[in-house]
Amino acid sequence: MTESHFEKTYQDMVRKGAMEKVRWLENLSKMILPSMRKRIQMNDKTVLQELVIPNWVKWELLHEWANEKATEGKGQLCVLCSGIKEAGIRYNNRFVCEPCFKSIKNL
């Protein structure tokens, strides 16, 4: 099993007892808006200008985090509402959640 850069960093911080950093990593999903997460996924580094990222956090870590969260099975990022949803369909290679899909169909 290969560990991700994110996991490695997280476990490093736990081992070092750097609780402030551990907490920062745990709260990532609360700090980063879904729309920003989407930009991170697309490797759009201009998002860094809108975020306050500590200097020990590397882009690689954010990028991995954004992609993992979107594919970890608990849901996918809907391209329309930017919500993480479980139910939905893939449409033109993009994920669209069920409520959004229904609203498109009704147009």
Ligand SMILES: [Zn+2]
């Ligand atoms: Zn949606």
